[in-house]
Amino acid sequence: MSIFQRERLIRFSDCDPAGIVFYPQYFVMFNGLVEDWVEEGLGVGFRRLVIDRRIGLPTVRLEADFRAISRMGDRVLLALEVQRLGGRSIRLSSRCTGVDDGELRMQMRQVLVTTSLDTHQAIDVPDDLRAAIESLMGVKTSDERDAG
Amino acid sequence: MSIFQRERLIRFSDCDPAGIVFYPQYFVMFNGLVEDWVEEGLGVGFRRLVIDRRIGLPTVRLEADFRAISRMGDRVLLALEVQRLGGRSIRLSSRCTGVDDGELRMQMRQVLVTTSLDTHQAIDVPDDLRAAIESLMGVKTSDERDAG
Amino acid sequence: MSIFQRERLIRFSDCDPAGIVFYPQYFVMFNGLVEDWVEEGLGVGFRRLVIDRRIGLPTVRLEADFRAISRMGDRVLLALEVQRLGGRSIRLSSRCTGVDDGELRMQMRQVLVTTSLDTHQAIDVPDDLRAAIESLMGVKTSDERDAG
Amino acid sequence: MSIFQRERLIRFSDCDPAGIVFYPQYFVMFNGLVEDWVEEGLGVGFRRLVIDRRIGLPTVRLEADFRAISRMGDRVLLALEVQRLGGRSIRLSSRCTGVDDGELRMQMRQVLVTTSLDTHQAIDVPDDLRAAIESLMGVKTSDERDAG
Numbered sequence: 001m002s003i004f005q006r007e008r009l010i011r012f013s014d015c016d017p018a019g020i021v022f023y024p025q026y027f028v029m030f031n032g033l034v035e036d037w038v039e040e041g042l043g044v045g046f047r048r049l050v051i052d053r054r055i056g057l058p059t060v061r062l063e064a065d066f067r068a069i070s071r072m073g074d075r076v077l078l079a080l081e082v083q084r085l086g087g088r089s090i091r092l093s094s095r096c097t098g099v100d101d102g103e104l105r106m107q108m109r110q111v112l113v114t115t116s117l118d119t120h121q122a123i124d125v126p127d128d129l130r131a132a133i134e135s136l137m138g139v140k141t142s143d144e145r146d147a148g
Numbered sequence: 149m150s151i152f153q154r155e156r157l158i159r160f161s162d163c164d165p166a167g168i169v170f171y172p173q174y175f176v177m178f179n180g181l182v183e184d185w186v187e188e189g190l191g192v193g194f195r196r197l198v199i200d201r202r203i204g205l206p207t208v209r210l211e212a213d214f215r216a217i218s219r220m221g222d223r224v225l226l227a228l229e230v231q232r233l234g235g236r237s238i239r240l241s242s243r244c245t246g247v248d249d250g251e252l253r254m255q256m257r258q259v260l261v262t263t264s265l266d267t268h269q270a271i272d273v274p275d276d277l278r279a280a281i282e283s284l285m286g287v288k289t290s291d292e293r294d295a296g
Numbered sequence: 297m298s299i300f301q302r303e304r305l306i307r308f309s310d311c312d313p314a315g316i317v318f319y320p321q322y323f324v325m326f327n328g329l330v331e332d333w334v335e336e337g338l339g340v341g342f343r344r345l346v347i348d349r350r351i352g353l354p355t356v357r358l359e360a361d362f363r364a365i366s367r368m369g370d371r372v373l374l375a376l377e378v379q380r381l382g383g384r385s386i387r388l389s390s391r392c393t394g395v396d397d398g399e400l401r402m403q404m405r406q407v408l409v410t411t412s413l414d415t416h417q418a419i420d421v422p423d424d425l426r427a428a429i430e431s432l433m434g435v436k437t438s439d440e441r442d443a444g
Numbered sequence: 445m446s447i448f449q450r451e452r453l454i455r456f457s458d459c460d461p462a463g464i465v466f467y468p469q470y471f472v473m474f475n476g477l478v479e480d481w482v483e484e485g486l487g488v489g490f491r492r493l494v495i496d497r498r499i500g501l502p503t504v505r506l507e508a509d510f511r512a513i514s515r516m517g518d519r520v521l522l523a524l525e526v527q528r529l530g531g532r533s534i535r536l537s538s539r540c541t542g543v544d545d546g547e548l549r550m551q552m553r554q555v556l557v558t559t560s561l562d563t564h565q566a567i568d569v570p571d572d573l574r575a576a577i578e579s580l581m582g583v584k585t586s587d588e589r590d591a592g
Contacts, residue, residue: 011327011328011331012327012328012331012342012346012460012461012466013324013327013328013460013466013468015460015461016456016457016459016460016461017198017199017456017459017460017461017463017516018198018204018206018265018268018461019265019347019461020206020268022179022456022457023175023206023207024172024173024175024176024179024457025172027171027172027175028172028309031170031172031307031308031309032307032308032309035307035308045369046308046369047367047368047369050165050166050308050368051165051315051367051368051369056166058166058168058171058214058217059171059214060213060214060215061211061212061213061214062210062211062212063209063210063211063212064209064210064211065208065209066206066207066208066209067208069206069268071343071347072343072346072347072461073341073342073343073347117166117167120166120168120217159475159476159479160312160313160318160475160476160479160490160494161312161318161320161472161475161476163312163313164308164309164311164312164313165308165311165312165313165315165368167313167495170308170309172309176457179455179456179457180455180456180457183455183456193517194456194517195515195516195517198456198516199463199515199516199517219491219495220313220491220494220495221489221490221491221495313494313495314494314500314502314561314564315561316502316564318475319471319502319503320468320469320471320472320475321468323467323468323471324468327466327468346461346462347461352462354462354464354467354510354513355467355510356509356510356511357507357508357509357510358506358507358508359505359506359507359508360505360506360507361504361505362502362503362504362505363504365502365564413462413463416462416464416513
């Protein structure tokens with residue numbers, strides 16, 4: 001129920017010679033959604049996180065299904081929700097849906113880890129990020145933390 | 149054993165503010181590998197396939213694991229092999245490995261379908277593409293074709 | 297005075313390992329601004345123009361000055377105005393300015409031509425596009441049309 | 445005469461819904477050419493320059509003319525030569541030509557400056573870079589250094 005979502009226009013530069021979204025571009029869009037979610041949804045400054053605090057959020061695993069094409073000029077709804085908050089990881093479920101037709105275009109499950117940008121090693125999810133996820137997304141995680 | 153592979157340099161433009169490959173860029177790299185495979189490995193002109201014959205090879209599903217980072221200036225080996233050739237689909241297994249250290253950076257499984265670029269509907273894998281895959285990759289598929 | 301402008305957030309994916317906007321990305325941003333201008337500023341459907349009417353707006357010349365860096369998380373104002381409307385071309389002047397500091401980051405002059413996407417040859421600026429530019433931008437062009 | 449050049453294939457991912465190179469992608473290609481030139485042509489490690497020595501080569505000015513389209517599958521020749529070596533800047537002239545037809549596709553003049561990636565301020569062109577440019581490119585610059 002704690003879904004974070006944003007609309008986005010499919011642009012000329014998102015599309016390939018087939019006239020449809022070039023699939024890696026979906027991941028660029030969802031990367032932007034994660035930025036907005038951290039910044040606006042969680043209230044944890046994304047730029048401060050990455051630049052000042054030197055904490056990264058790389059993807060370590062994803063599964064994606066591409067169900068229908070998106071074309072230039074389409075408005076799509078990008079949505080994400082937390083599936084699981086681990087000790088050093090965040091599992092997200094995301095989807096892209098056409099605004100006009102409600103059609104599911106693409107969905108993915110993705111595991112992000114929090115890392116030190118100095119060592120590129122995983123670190124614990126920072127307390128403020130954890131608290132924001134737990135409170136805003138209504139996730140209870142204290143009993144199910146793991147090392148993942 | 150029928151692995152198609154190419155070396156590639158990780159460039160400045162592949163990397164993000166964390167100084168490492170921006171993960172959607174792996175999919176751009178592997179998209180290029182599929183182009184080279186169709187063109188050089190299978191001997192089926194990629195440009196003719198897409199432009200003249202209006203046949204696309206969109207990805208409908210993928211699973212990817214990011215195991216280690218790649219940095220600007222790294223030389224990586226991109227490799228793919230066919231896991232299964234369906235009636236309208238090709239399942240690939242791909243991996244990116246560091247040339248100098250042999251370290252596995254990223255691996256993925258990916259299902260491509262052959263589509264008409266006019267309708268964006270799936271069509272049968274064209275005969276020349278099928279024959280080339282069967283012959284070059286040593287895959288026997290006649291008994292196990294499906295609609296997928 | 298007839299300036300069309302939009303705000304945009306500088307995203308992680310816009311930036312390079314130096315932590316600042318990778319300069320080709322400015323052109324991607326301005327390409328999006330031209331899309332929005334055609335669609336919203338001029339009221340000529342961009343998707344209809346490109347997809348249905350098969351009319352392109354390629355850049356044939358540009359001059360750009362990069363005056364100051366933009367960083368991830370910056371809000372920038374992208375602005376364009378028409379400098380000259382030719383028979384087959386549109387000359388734009390564009391600039392990117394920091395929202396918070398008013399600092400000029402980048403400016404460019406750019407000549408677009410209208411082309412047939414079937415032949416990639418220049419064609420006359422379509423009447424509706426011409427009328428919209430003349431009316432909305434307050435440009436009088438009838439006496440100064442040229443072949444350019 | 446001291447031209448540095450590399451061939452490159454125009455890929456699916458370089459092209460837009462019009463089926464031709466999306467123009468910002470030319471700048472990505474030339475950015476790669478500058479990397480190769482610094483690394484292989486000048487023998488100054490590009491990665492070491494940027495990562496270890498924290499020296500950047502941002503573009504501060506460019507002028508580009510797009511003369512003819514490039515399509516997916518085209519092989520193009522990317523070439524650059526030094527026009528002028530300043531105290532803190534390098535002026536390059538670059539061109540993209542079709543390999544098969546010799547047709548000029550795009551040309552540009554570009555001014556790079558050497559900067560500190562810590563301050564993003566211009567710094568003197570490092571001695572090894574300067575010496576390599578002077579020796580390999582046959583450019584005599586000692587009398588005409590400036591602050592630019």
